[in-house]
Amino acid sequence: MTQAQISLTRFLIEEQRAGRITPELRLLVEVVARACKRISIAVGKGALGGVLGDAGEAGQASINVQGEAQKKLDVLSNEILLEANAWGGHLAGLASEEMDHSQPIPDVYPRGNYLLLFDPLDGSSNIDVNVSVGTIFSVLRCPEGVTTPGDEHFLQPGTAQVAAGYCVYGPQTTLVLTVGHGTHAFTLDREVGSFVLTVRGMRIPEETKEFAVNMSNQRFWEPPMQAYVGDLLRGKDGPRGKDFNMRWVASMVADVHRILTRGGIFSYPLDSKCAPKGGKLRLMYEANPMAFLVEQAGGAASTGRTRMLEVQPTGLHMRVPVFLGSKAEVEAAVAYHLRHDAAAG
Ligand SMILES: O=P(O)(O)OC[C@H]1O[C@](O)(COP(=O)(O)O)[C@@H](O)[C@@H]1O
Ligand SMILES: [Mg+2]
Numbered sequence: 001m002t003q004a005q006i007s008l009t010r011f012l013i014e015e016q017r018a019g020r021i022t023p024e025l026r027l028l029v030e031v032v033a034r035a036c037k038r039i040s041i042a043v044g045k046g047a048l049g050g051v052l053g054d055a056g057e058a059g060q061a062s063i064n065v066q067g068e069a070q071k072k073l074d075v076l077s078n079e080i081l082l083e084a085n086a087w088g089g090h091l092a093g094l095a096s097e098e099m100d101h102s103q104p105i106p107d108v109y110p111r112g113n114y115l116l117l118f119d120p121l122d123g124s125s126n127i128d129v130n131v132s133v134g135t136i137f138s139v140l141r142c143p144e145g146v147t148t149p150g151d152e153h154f155l156q157p158g159t160a161q162v163a164a165g166y167c168v169y170g171p172q173t174t175l176v177l178t179v180g181h182g183t184h185a186f187t188l189d190r191e192v193g194s195f196v197l198t199v200r201g202m203r204i205p206e207e208t209k210e211f212a213v214n215m216s217n218q219r220f221w222e223p224p225m226q227a228y229v230g231d232l233l234r235g236k237d238g239p240r241g242k243d244f245n246m247r248w249v250a251s252m253v254a255d256v257h258r259i260l261t262r263g264g265i266f267s268y269p270l271d272s273k274c275a276p277k278g279g280k281l282r283l284m285y286e287a288n289p290m291a292f293l294v295e296q297a298g299g300a301a302s303t304g305r306t307r308m309l310e311v312q313p314t315g316l317h318m319r320v321p322v323f324l325g326s327k328a329e330v331e332a333a334v335a336y337h338l339r340h341d342a343a344a345g
């Protein structure tokens with residue numbers, strides 16, 4: 001690292017000096033970043049580290065609280081984040097996509113006033129095929145006077161987040177972070193072992209010609225989503241008057257990273273398969289942290305009907321439909337839903 005380069009540590013110290021974060025939040029983010037480095041090493045070893053494939057023993061799949069089969073790396077990443085943060089000293093409790101309930105930090109450990117939520121390994125279906133995966137995290141304050149937080153204390157809307165970020169394990173390992181004053185990217189210098197600031201103040205272009213959605217679900221979508229994507233596909237000859245391109249990595253982290261870098265809209269809408277659960281993606285571990293990052297970069301995030309960050313969570317593992325990215329395009333998608341709802345009375 002050269003002298004002109006700014007490490008994550010220095011960046012966080014400057015944020016603290018500017019009064020934008022507390023010393024505890026600075027150290028908490030450092031602990032999460034260190035855990036991400038360990039996960040990055042495990043992901044990078046792949047077959048050499050024996051971390052590919054399904055978790056579970058004797059042909060018996062290991063199923064998480066989401067009802068999904070866990071991969072070895074889902075379990076390992078969860079353990080790395082739990083172990084690092086339980087001893088970090090800045091948390092009152094933590095919650096993970098992979099665990100049934102939140103965990104208060106035991107009395108015997110050093111404790112703090114923050115709550116940490118994470119999706120330890122996002123994009124699990126890509127692990128075994130060497131395609132980008134990631135970690136997503138969100139930080140809330142523990143409500144005043146609560147020493148042993150339970151699930152209910154985590155049920156705060158996204159507007160209450162004090163920090164959020166993700167780490168994408170791709171050709172480069174990049175940590176993208178917001179503490180509520182812009183969205184910033186840090187690339188891991190693998191030789192030095194340090195995250196270096198590579199983009200200060202990421203900005204998502206307001207307009208786009210690129211969308212990300214799993215098109216194989218098209219026939220299960222609601223009518224407004226059918227109409228919206230139908231018009232995108234009609235391109236120059238349709239009402240949108242321009243040709244759109246499509247990308248779908250199937251790792252939310254990688255799709256959102258592309259959108260933060262060059263614009264676009266990401267959508268996992270309601271469909272008749274996931275409707276009974278409320279959607280596919282998880283509000284607390286996926287939608288809210290990404291919505292915070294995207295808004296801080298000048299973009300927008302919605303359920304299709306409501307601003308994501310204003311959704312009141314009703315459960316730790318609550319699922320929601322997701323539209324996020326370039327502001328004008330998210331507003332266009334929302335308009336299709338609102339027009340449809342108004343016409344339906
Ligand atoms: O299998 P699909 O429909 O392409 O869904 C992909 C989506 O599911 C997810 O993989 C869910 O995340 P997990 O791997 O953490 O369960 C998102 O990252 C991604 O956007
Ligand atoms: Mg995920």
Ligand SMILES: [Mg+2]
Pocket residue numbers: 074097119120121122123124
């Ligand atoms: Mg996951």
